[in-house]
Amino acid sequence: MTVDVRPFATLRRHLPGGETALRIRLGDGATVRDAVRRAGIPEESPRIVMVNGRLATLDAALADGDAVSLFPAVGGG
Amino acid sequence: MEKILKVDMGERSVRVEELPEGLRRLGGRGFTSSVVSAETPPGCDPFSSENVLVIACGLLAGTAASTAGRLSVGTKSPLTGGIKESNAGGTAGHAMGRLGVRGIVVRGAAREGTWVLVIDRDGARLERRDDLRLAESYAAVAALRSSYGGDASVILVGPAGERRLKAASVIVTDPEGRPTRHCGRGGTGAVMGSKGLKAVVLDTRGTRPPAPADRGAFAMHAKRFVEALRAHPVTGEALPAYGTNVLANIINEAGAYPTRCFSSGRFEGTEKVSGETMRDVIIERGGSPTHVCQPGCVIRCSNVYLGPDGGHLASGLEYESIWANGANCGIDDLDVIARLDRLYDELGIDSIETGVAIGVAMQAGVIPFGDGEGALRLAGEIAAGTPLGTALGNGAAAAGARLGCARVPVVKGQALPAYDPRAIKGMGVTYATSTMGADHTAGYAVATSILNCGGSLDPLATEGQAALSKRLQAATAALDSIGVCLFVAFPVLDDPAALESLLGMVNARHGWGMTAADLPAMGEEILRIERRFNAAAGLTAADDRLPAFFLTEPLEPHRHVFDIPERELDEVCGRPPEGAERP
Numbered sequence: 001m002t003v004d005v006r007p008f009a010t011l012r013r014h015l016p017g018g019e020t021a022l023r024i025r026l027g028d029g030a031t032v033r034d035a036v037r038r039a040g041i042p043e044e045s046p047r048i049v050m051v052n053g054r055l056a057t058l059d060a061a062l063a064d065g066d067a068v069s070l071f072p073a074v075g076g077g
Numbered sequence: 078m079e080k081i082l083k084v085d086m087g088e089r090s091v092r093v094e095e096l097p098e099g100l101r102r103l104g105g106r107g108f109t110s111s112v113v114s115a116e117t118p119p120g121c122d123p124f125s126s127e128n129v130l131v132i133a134c135g136l137l138a139g140t141a142a143s144t145a146g147r148l149s150v151g152t153k154s155p156l157t158g159g160i161k162e163s164n165a166g167g168t169a170g171h172a173m174g175r176l177g178v179r180g181i182v183v184r185g186a187a188r189e190g191t192w193v194l195v196i197d198r199d200g201a202r203l204e205r206r207d208d209l210r211l212a213e214s215y216a217a218v219a220a221l222r223s224s225y226g227g228d229a230s231v232i233l234v235g236p237a238g239e240r241r242l243k244a245a246s247v248i249v250t251d252p253e254g255r256p257t258r259h260c261g262r263g264g265t266g267a268v269m270g271s272k273g274l275k276a277v278v279l280d281t282r283g284t285r286p287p288a289p290a291d292r293g294a295f296a297m298h299a300k301r302f303v304e305a306l307r308a309h310p311v312t313g314e315a316l317p318a319y320g321t322n323v324l325a326n327i328i329n330e331a332g333a334y335p336t337r338c339f340s341s342g343r344f345e346g347t348e349k350v351s352g353e354t355m356r357d358v359i360i361e362r363g364g365s366p367t368h369v370c371q372p373g374c375v376i377r378c379s380n381v382y383l384g385p386d387g388g389h390l391a392s393g394l395e396y397e398s399i400w401a402n403g404a405n406c407g408i409d410d411l412d413v414i415a416r417l418d419r420l421y422d423e424l425g426i427d428s429i430e431t432g433v434a435i436g437v438a439m440q441a442g443v444i445p446f447g448d449g450e451g452a453l454r455l456a457g458e459i460a461a462g463t464p465l466g467t468a469l470g471n472g473a474a475a476a477g478a479r480l481g482c483a484r485v486p487v488v489k490g491q492a493l494p495a496y497d498p499r500a501i502k503g504m505g506v507t508y509a510t511s512t513m514g515a516d517h518t519a520g521y522a523v524a525t526s527i528l529n530c531g532g533s534l535d536p537l538a539t540e541g542q543a544a545l546s547k548r549l550q551a552a553t554a555a556l557d558s559i560g561v562c563l564f565v566a567f568p569v570l571d572d573p574a575a576l577e578s579l580l581g582m583v584n585a586r587h588g589w590g591m592t593a594a595d596l597p598a599m600g601e602e603i604l605r606i607e608r609r610f611n612a613a614a615g616l617t618a619a620d621d622r623l624p625a626f627f628l629t630e631p632l633e634p635h636r637h638v639f640d641i642p643e644r645e646l647d648e649v650c651g652r653p654p655e656g657a658e659r660p
């Protein structure tokens with residue numbers, strides 16, 4: 001399957017050359033954790049994970065075409 | 078002993094009195110709401126001389142406590158028709174603390190002239206300054222500082238307040254003396270303007286920080302509090318690096334970023350106006366991505382935004398302002414947003430209310446969504462006082478009424494801020510039930526349901542939202558009364574040491590024994606006072622509701638409507654269920 005990984009804020013420093021998103025291929029049954037690893041982002045860095053705009057965990061199973069958004073701890077108001 | 082200043086604009090008198098027993102334990106919102114509810118007749122016209130305007134600092138003002146210089150302004154709101162408290166950072170709260178003034182109560186109205194209240198170590202006096210009539214805020218501050226001291230803190234209204242526009246703010250100067258921090262919401266500036274009071278100048282020369290009852294304990298807790306703020310990833314890393322606008326991407330990803338007058342939860346131009354992009358632009362132009370609005374704040378969420386020519390545009394381009402004048406209007410150009418923000422600073426008007434009003438005008442077809450130059454023209458009409466400009470300056474509801482728009486995002490006449498209540502339903506509960514009208518700061522459910530602070534709750538779920546909002550509204554009322562910046566709530570929600578040291582400072586400063594267990598009751602009591610005022614002013618259960626379109630139009634991408642049952646909203650407001658006898 002193919003999924004998009006989109007890190008934000010400080011997590012972007014893990015992507016090469018100022019990229020803001022990465023399209024990666026994963027095997028069947030892959031989870032968010034697999035996507036995070038493949039993107040070269042340390043597993044413990046994302047504090048907030050979304051799949052298609054819904055809050056998720058690192059263990060969530062992915063499907064083809066999913067968008068994974070990863071955030072460090074952020075806040076504001 | 079701290080003081081209360083009583084100003085009568087009709088008689089042009091100023092009295093300095095000892096703080097009465099009943100107000101000694103109250104700062105910020107607790108102070109303003111208590112005084113307003115005791116002194117303003119709930120049914121009065123907000124612009125009549127009977128309405129009082131109350132300015133209060135917090136319980137730790139003037140000390141070295143980080144973020145404790147918050148300033149509250151309270152009154153009967155011309156926008157909501159109910160009680161109002163709006164607060165801001167800037168340097169005035171700490172200045173009041175050093176001058177030993179907990180609160181300023183302004184009643185009456187000047188029959189003529191433009192007046193300035195000057196407070197210094199020797200006392201307080203009203204001075205007539207007709208030269209400042211309708212002066213824009215940067216020029217007014219420059220003139221006031223040249224008269225009363227180059228380091229003076231200034232609380233002022235701009236032309237919008239003097240012209241009684243219902244979205245007018247009360248502005249507070251920052252450490253550079255720039256009029257950029259606003260008690261933005263609910264038209265407090267229009268009430269101040271209606272009294273003929275242009276500004277309050279606080280000259281702290283020759284004063285010292287107030288002496289804590291227990292100096293050693295105070296220093297220890299102040300240090301621990303700073304450590305807790307620095308240790309938490311939100312207040313220690315994200316806010317200093319990106320400011321509040323770090324939220325743009327996450328709220329957009331969550332499908333809750335209100336776009337084109339609340340018609341979608343995702344904005345295709347978000348990346349261009351995000352905190353990440355803004356940081357790059359600021360650094361490239363030699364501005365500052367990290368800035369304090371008040372001395373001693375270690376969170377430093379503010380910024381200094383320069384225009385393409387390197388000239389200063391805004392200090393503290395914030396998430397809310399960027400959203401209201403950006404995604405909400407379909408505008409993806411940070412420079413246009415910063416120019417609008419500068420106009421609002423000069424005029425003294427709420428950037429949220431005004432941005433939403435412009436969005437309503439776009440919805441009505443006055444100009445198309447995405448038309449940045451058109452938005453600047455409309456803001457110019459507010460300044461010029463054209464009929465359309467005056468409607469816009471009176472807020473989103475007035476703009477909708479003038480333009481024949483029924484679909485207007487307001488509660489109690491106040492515009493919704495930057496979280497769509499269909500995608501973060503706890504915020505919908507807060508908007509509907511807050512005593513203040515639609516106000517994100519009144520019970521920030523986003524913290525728990527998006528940001529994983531203080532637990533977690535699915536933002537799209539129906540269950541648990543009312544309880545979350547209710548709990549947060551009480552906690553917020555308590556924090557607003559201590560007078561610290563609300564962003565301390567992130568560590569306070571997660572780290573017991575943060576709350577312990579905050580209360581430790583309050584206790585050491587005043588010689589009290591306040592505990593964490595006292596806070597919910599303190600917050601509840603303030604909310605009760607505010608609800609009683611609103612009920613007496615004529616607000617009913619029908620005012621504790623979202624506009625109907627949020628219940629019928631599903632929001633992309635999640636296609637949810639706001640579906641929290643009305644009886645749960647009533648319960649948050651302490652209303653007995655239908656059919657039940659009132660006790």
Ligand code: SF4
Nearest residue numbers: 166370374376378562
């Ligand atoms: S966190 Fe931001 S708003 Fe709060 S006191 Fe600090 S600079 Fe001001």
